[in-house]
Amino acid sequence: MKKMQIFEPAMCCPTGICGVGVDPELLRISAVLNTLKNNGFEVDRFNLTSAPMEFIKNKVINDLLTSKGVEALPAALLDGEIIITGRYPSNEEFSQHLNIPVSQLSEPKKLLNTLPKNPGCGCSDGNCC
Structure with missing residues (x-):
């Protein structure tokens, strides 16, 4: 099975889904x-x-950041090789790279049901970033 890794820029919580203005x-x-x-x-x-240690330990990502800086993030790796930099993969790209139907990834109701219930981002007094 293929392994995908997403390396993201600095955000106030692990997913970036916190605070009042959530990026779609x-x-x-x-x-x-x-x-x-x-x-x-x-x-x-x-x-x-x-x-941060994951960025240091991963030679491919470390080299990317050394050569292009944090502007190259987010970066997606598939089986250790960079497939996308500077943005997240589209649903179609996930589908293509992982050999799954795009319909599995693009049904909004199904997608929202897969999200874990967010107990909060852990920011003090609910004030993120």
């Missing part, structure tokens, strides 16, 4: 990654703030 792209990527995990795919997500 972060919501989509969280839902897609949860759907993939729930269907047995190996998917790891690393945020520069909460998992």
Whole structure:
């Protein structure tokens, strides 16, 4: 089975889904990654703030950051090779790279049901970023 890793820029919480203004792209990527995990795919997500050692330990990502800087994030790796930088993969790209029907990833009701219940982002007094 293929392994996907997403390396993200610094955010105030591991998913970036906190505070009052939630970025719809972060919501989509969280839902897609949860759907993939729930269907047995190996998917790891690393945020520069909460998992900086993962960026240091991964030579491919370390080299990317050294050459292009944090502007190259988010970056997606498939089986250790960079497939996308500077943005998240689209649902179609997830489908293509992981050989699954895009319909599994693009049904909004199903996607929202895959998200874990958020007990809060852990920011003090609910004030994120």
